[in-house]
Amino acid sequence: MIQIIVFAVLLIFTFSFFGWNIYKVISNISMGKSVDRSDRKSERLKTMLLVAFGQKKMFQNLLPAVLHFFIYAAFVITSTELIEIIIDGLTGNHRFFAKPLGFFYVVVVSTIELLSVLAFIATIIFLARRNLLKVPRFHMDEMTGWPKLDGNIILYLEILLIFCIFTMNGTDEVMLNHGWSHAHVDGNSFGFAVSSYLGPLLFEGLDQSTLEILERIGWWGHLIMVFGFLNYLPYSKHFHILLAFPNTYYSNLNNKGQLTNLSNVKTEVENMFDPNFDPYAAPPEGETLAEPERFGAKDIQDLTWKNLMDAYTCTECGRCSSACPANQTGKKLSPRKIMMDTRDRMVEVGENKRKKGKDFDDGKSLLGDYISEEELWACTSCNACVQQCPVNIDPLSIIVDLRRYLVMEESKVPSELAGMLTNIENNGAPWQFSPTDRLNWANED
Amino acid sequence: MSEKIKIPTVAELVANNESPDFLFWVGCSGSFDDRAKKITKAIVKILHHCNIKFAVLGTEESCTGDPAKRAGNEFAFMMQAIQNIQLLNEYKVKKIITGCPHCFNTLKNEYPELGGTFEVIHHTQLINQLIRKGKIQMKGGGAFKGKKITFHDPCYLGRANDIYEAPREVLEKLDSELAEMKRSKSNGLCCGAGGAQMFKEAEKGDKEINIERTEDAIELKPDFIATGCPFCNTMMTDGVKYFEKESEIKVMDIAELISNAADL
Ligand code: SF4
Numbered sequence: 041m042i043q044i045i046v047f048a049v050l051l052i053f054t055f056s057f058f059g060w061n062i063y064k065v066i067s068n069i070s071m072g073k074s075v076d077r078s079d080r081k082s083e084r085l086k087t088m089l090l091v092a093f094g095q096k097k098m099f100q101n102l103l104p105a106v107l108h109f110f111i112y113a114a115f116v117i118t119s120t121e122l123i124e125i126i127i128d129g130l131t132g133n134h135r136f137f138a139k140p141l142g143f144f145y146v147v148v149v150s151t152i153e154l155l156s157v158l159a160f161i162a163t164i165i166f167l168a169r170r171n172l173l174k175v176p177r178f179h180m181d182e183m184t185g186w187p188k189l190d191g192n193i194i195l196y197l198e199i200l201l202i203f204c205i206f207t208m209n210g211t212d213e214v215m216l217n218h219g220w221s222h223a224h225v226d227g228n229s230f231g232f233a234v235s236s237y238l239g240p241l242l243f244e245g246l247d248q249s250t251l252e253i254l255e256r257i258g259w260w261g262h263l264i265m266v267f268g269f270l271n272y273l274p275y276s277k278h279f280h281i282l283l284a285f286p287n288t289y290y291s292n293l294n295n296k297g298q299l300t301n302l303s304n305v306k307t308e309v310e311n312m313f314d315p316n317f318d319p320y321a322a323p324p325e326g327e328t329l330a331e332p333e334r335f336g337a338k339d340i341q342d343l344t345w346k347n348l349m350d351a352y353t354c355t356e357c358g359r360c361s362s363a364c365p366a367n368q369t370g371k372k373l374s375p376r377k378i379m380m381d382t383r384d385r386m387v388e389v390g391e392n393k394r395k396k397g398k399d400f401d402d403g404k405s406l407l408g409d410y411i412s413e414e415e416l417w418a419c420t421s422c423n424a425c426v427q428q429c430p431v432n433i434d435p436l437s438i439i440v441d442l443r444r445y446l447v448m449e450e451s452k453v454p455s456e457l458a459g460m461l462t463n464i465e466n467n468g469a470p471w472q473f474s475p476t477d478r479l480n481w482a483n484e485d
Numbered sequence: 486m487s488e489k490i491k492i493p494t495v496a497e498l499v500a501n502n503e504s505p506d507f508l509f510w511v512g513c514s515g516s517f518d519d520r521a522k523k524i525t526k527a528i529v530k531i532l533h534h535c536n537i538k539f540a541v542l543g544t545e546e547s548c549t550g551d552p553a554k555r556a557g558n559e560f561a562f563m564m565q566a567i568q569n570i571q572l573l574n575e576y577k578v579k580k581i582i583t584g585c586p587h588c589f590n591t592l593k594n595e596y597p598e599l600g601g602t603f604e605v606i607h608h609t610q611l612i613n614q615l616i617r618k619g620k621i622q623m624k625g626g627g628a629f630k631g632k633k634i635t636f637h638d639p640c641y642l643g644r645a646n647d648i649y650e651a652p653r654e655v656l657e658k659l660d661s662e663l664a665e666m667k668r669s670k671s672n673g674l675c676c677g678a679g680g681a682q683m684f685k686e687a688e689k690g691d692k693e694i695n696i697e698r699t700e701d702a703i704e705l706k707p708d709f710i711a712t713g714c715p716f717c718n719t720m721m722t723d724g725v726k727y728f729e730k731e732s733e734i735k736v737m738d739i740a741e742l743i744s745n746a747a748d749l
Pocket residue numbers: 360363364365366367373374375418419420421422423424425426435436439
């Protein structure tokens with residue numbers, strides 16, 4: 041009974057806390073501006089299935105893709121086990137599905153076990169790669185402190201989790217061999233793919249009460265790990281496990297070269313060309329003059345909700361930065377850092393709003409306090425970051441929007457570019473040539 | 486040019502109640518940059534040779550606004566875009582060919598929302614179609630037989646618009662060896678010119694991007710680096726000069742390679 045009460049309390053706590061976190065995430069993402077991604081549904085579904093579910097972009101590099109896939113598949117399959125855990129925990133049953141599902145149960149648990157072994161191997165290799173091998177993208181400036189720890193914590197947890205699973209199944213197998221197990225199954229072996237061999241190997245010879253205690257340690261440990269993980273997710277890059285799906289669904293489906301056109305700029309320019317336009321005219325009856333919208337982005341509220349969802353989805357893998365021509369030639373720009381900064385700033389603004397009121401202004405902004413002008417001006421808009429991202433994140437659109445604010449609201453533009461812009465405005469070309477000379481080439485040899 | 490080709494302007498055609506099949510959008514680089522003008526002329530030779538009825542806007546052409554937009558000045562972009570679209574619509578332009586992937590991208594992707602919807606095609610795509618139709622014949626055993634060529638993907642053709650095959654198909658017709666750099670197609674490395682970088686010094690770093698990219702090419706010991714963008718051409722030419730390899734490696738646009746090979 042005590043076990044059931046403890047379990048129920050734990051369960052309620054886990055899911056309320058998770059619910060609260062999800063609420064915060066959703067309300068943070070909703071701080072962004074609107075952008076319509078409700079069109080082309082079948083194309084979106086296809087993108088999601090290929091990129092998130094099928095991990096299409098990961099498979100550019102086979103070995104990490106396969107290893108990552110083991111961990112991912114183990115995670116997905118192990119979560120189905122959660123259903124049994126909850127039923128067992130709340131009813132005091134032991135392996136509720138073992139009897140009714142019969143052979144199918146053995147298949148499911150065996151799959152979990154086999155994938156866990158593969159995930160274990162993958163985790164060890166990943167730990168070694170992350171910490172011993174000098175893979176440059178894991179050692180860039182933004183990958184110190186929490187992001188570095190975060191990357192390792194999850195791998196250690198994964199190993200612990202796998203230990204718990206095999207302790208639980210292995211001891212149960214030995215107990216069943218001796219007729220001590222609480223599971224209601226026929227025969228004297230579960231027949232699980234790994235633990236029916238591993239169990240006797242490790243635990244044979246222990247007495248019943250030791251086995252029972254070990255089994256419970258495995259069960260509770262496994263469960264606490266899964267519940268803990270669920271609540272660790274929203275604070276971690278591992279949130280991509282959940283967000284990869286909506287984030288790829290809402291991908292930008294246009295050609296990557298297409299930047300957005302700012303409609304407020306379009307209106308202003310059209311008015312300039314319109315001889316009948318009266319800039320001093322009163323707004324039409326019934327309409328009040330809306331506060332003019334900012335050009336470009338200074339802080340996270342000026343970005344779209346998709347930019348903000350991107351930020352939460354970022355896995356911090358650094359594939360973007362290792363493909364970035366600016367980053368690879370020693371410039372300060374790192375598209376991964378752009379995403380991490382956006383996320384950190386969004387969380388900060390969100391917390392401020394919840395704690396200090398909706399209109400609280402901490403005097404900081406994404407541009408300036410997090411992302412510097414030097415970073416922004418290093419970008420060549422080459423789209424390599426967008427192309428490489430395994431979860432279809434678009435760092436470039438944030439870079440462009442921040443540039444727009446710098447240039448149009450603050451007139452901060454590198455002097456050579458100011459010259460180029462003046463040329464375009466005066467001569468219709470980025471260089472100082474007269475428009476009347478444009479066809480001269482036709483008469484030259 | 487060996488035989489002088491008359492370059493018609495749209496205004497002239499319209500005055501005679503005619504209209505071109507293709508508007509040739511030359512672009513600022515193709516109009517003013519000495520190196521890029523040679524590419525422009527090669528494109529013209531190909532169009533002329535294939536009897537394509539084309540015309541240019543001439544002095545009425547103006548920057549598409551790409552560098553302004555990428556530099557963050559949407560106002561300057563919008564001024565250019567709205568005026569260009571007005572002109573193109575007045576002339577009832579339907580099809581545009583251009584040699585500049587930046588113009589290509591802006592005309593194709595960013596103008597429609599502003600009221601300018603055209604069929605836009607990059608010169609490497611058109612050349613590919615013309616070769617397929619048998620309109621351009623390579624003279625066998627020409628300058629490129631047995632030579633090694635590598636193609637540098639322009640970002641605004643490749644990743645920006647997913648065009649990777651047309652330029653390669655064209656190059657395969659040259660009777661030479663087409664070698665791929667270690668970073669190519671969707672993994673291709675930028676030449677460093679895009680996003681208005683062409684018009685400014687690079688930010689502080691430990692290397693120029695075009696040097697990094699030229700190294701990729703030099704590794705292959707090619708005879709030619711083929712380009713499809715006037716800005717890439719400048720960047721790669723500078724890169725080759727930096728390594729003092731001008732005598733061994735030539736940087737040429739696909740239009741130039743084809744017009745040479747076909748002896749136009
Ligand atoms: S678009 Fe900008 S940030 Fe992204 S890879 Fe290219 S240079 Fe780097």
